Amino acid sequence: MIVKLILENFKRYRGKHEIIFKPGLNLIQGHNDAGKSSLFHAISYVFFNQTPTLGTTTYALVTHGEQSMRVVLEFIAPKTGELYRLVRGRSSARSSASFFTLMKYDNRRREWLPLLSSSRGGRERELRIKLSEILGFDKKVFFNVIYAPQKEFVNIVRGGSEVKRILDSILGISAISTLKQCVHETIRDVKVKVQGMIDIESRLREYESFERSFKERLNTLAESIMRDEVSYRQLMKQLKFHEERHKLLEGLLSRVNKVKELRNRVKQLEAAIEQISGDISKLCQKWGDVASVRRMLLECQNNLKAIEEDLRKVEKEIDSLRARREEVLKRIGYLESTIKSRLQVSTKSRCPLCGQPIDRELIESEIRMLDRERHQLKLTIEKLDVRARSLEEKRTSLMEKREKLLTKTRELEMVLDQMDELIKRIDEIKREKSSLSNTVTSEVRDIASALAKIADEQELLSRLGDLDQIEVILNSLYKKAWKLMADTKSQLSAIRSRIESMVKERKEIMKQLEKVQANINRLRRELQTIKKYEKALEELERLEKGLEVLEEEFRRRVLTLLAERTYYWYRQLVSEPLYTRVVIDPETYEVLAQPIGFNEPQPVRSFSGGGHETLFALAFRLALAETTGVRDFLMFDEPTDATDSRNRDSLIEALHRASHNFNQILLITHHGIGREISAHIINIKYDRERNSSIVETA
Incomplete structure (x- = not known):
């Protein structure tokens, strides 16, 4: 409201x-x-x-x-x-x-x-x-x-079609019409599906034929794959054997190469020994043997010590002379200063410092005495310089001798060190050579033993004593093993390709088979559904007829009720009714x-x-x-x-x-x-x- x-x-x-x-x-x-x-x-x-x-x-x-x-x-x-x-x-x-x-x-x-x-x-x-x-x-x-x-x-x-449509919707009649239309469309769809049953049965037989042929082909492929897989496993065992043998031969060849390298190393060591021996011989020709060099070095070292001692004494005496000369020079300086001051005072009558009278004779006597002392000291300086020059000449001579001895000592030490180093190097090389020779002998023996187990041909076995012969045999066996391995791999590749091709074909067939089986199941379900549709079709047709009757009866009753109530309200609305009844046309409303x-x-x-x-x-x-x-x-x-x-x-x-x-x-x-x-x-x-x-x- x-x-x-x-x-x-x-x-x-x-x-x-x-x-x-x-x-x-x-x-x-x-x-x-x-x-x-x-x-x-x-x-x-x-x-x-x-x-x-x-x-x-x-x-x-x-x-x-x-x-x-x-x-x-x-x-x-x-x-x-x-x-x-x-x-x-x-x-x-x-x-x-x-x-x-x-x-x-x-x-x-x-x-x-x-x-x-x-x-x-x-x-x-x-x-x-x-x-x-x-x-x-x-x-x-x-x-x-x-x-x-x-x-x-x-x-x-x-009335009219639009009025009828509206009133049918308002009064609920259109609901029955809609339901009837839905049932009619359902009947039409069901009839179409039932009519398609013949085509479905034909397609079902065709798909079942496809299914049988696919299954037969799958069985054939399965047998072929099983045979090829057995062959593949056998070839894999052979390949494993050839690969192991190939790997063993490859290892032996590697060992042979290492032995050859060791043998070359032994030869290099022998050459090094000869070269070092030659170097030692050259040194001995110039300096003598090691003992002579040691004696010469010892003499040089002793002489060097004596010269060093004399040189220290000379330098000590030179230092002493220099100190004495400095003392004398200081005394001369003092005397000259005193003489100079006395000369200055001798010209005056009184002392400029104390003011007492000056005795000139006394001062002149003192000056003469100081001058004599100064002269004596200068003579001493000259003697000291002569002695110093003599000592300097002696020190220079000693230093020249020391340098010569030092040079000779260093040369002798270097020669001795060189001889010791060469002798030590020869000893090391001899030890290394001995070790390598033993290793070569041992390796050759081991390789020959291993090869004897592999080689089948007696003709080859008779030549296992020499390393070069062993290498020839190994190369021959290695090539043979490699060829066998390559042939086996080629066979395996061919079988694997064939298996992969068959597996791929099997997958494709299985996919097609799944589709075919899915279609078969779908068609069987459709057939079952269609059979149900056939049963339901009769009921739907009966339902459609019932809905037609219901629609007409419901429309008749509703329109009758509506006409009665319209006439009732008409009688209420007018003062004098001029009509006896009201009817609604069921076609036009x-x-x-x-x-x-x-x-x-x-x-x-x-x-x-x-x-x-x-x-x-x-x-x-x-x-x-x-x-x-x-x-x-x-x-x-x-x-x-x-x-x-x-x-x-x-x-x-x-x-x-x-x-x-x-x-x-x-x-x-x-x-x-x-x-x-x-x-x-x-x-x-x-x-x-x-x-x-x-x-x-x-």
């Missing part, structure tokens, strides 16, 4: 307008073009985002000159009695879309709780589903049962009425006078609402337009009585009738000064 409608800039309702609705009959009155139908348009817009006149072109619903509009509808859910509010609006721009918000009133918290909103990602389809759950009807029921638009709701009694004095029903659209077609259309709407269980609210736009005054009063009274069966009836009229019996009156007029429709509640 609708409780409140708020319009903001909707069509001719400029600004905000609030309309309250009450249970029972609500009359919406006003002059033509006042804006009465806009209320119903607003309800259809807020519910389903469309109107009966403009469809989904909703930008034209915005009041001219305004930027946006909004419609608020509060209604009570018929099943739960809960109060809901639905808000919808949009801007005047063509490219914009409508927005919506669905809320529920919480009595305990006394506030509106949002349920679904386009601002939170809600979509139009989700809103319609939610509204259908709350209201108990969908858009089709609303526009064909609840809402009867002005001058259009009579179309429903005129056109409403037929039988006038008094007629033997057959006639189409109601052929009647004129008194607005009987309109009355029958209204009666049909009420009957359709009853039949479909719509009991909440109905909306009729100007149903009294085409009726005469006598039937108009009866219509209002009938709708008043009908409001006891329906919670709420919204009726638009401009005749001013029914004010005494209506539950609520809403007056609509157009204010030219405000350029807007306005609402007045009586």
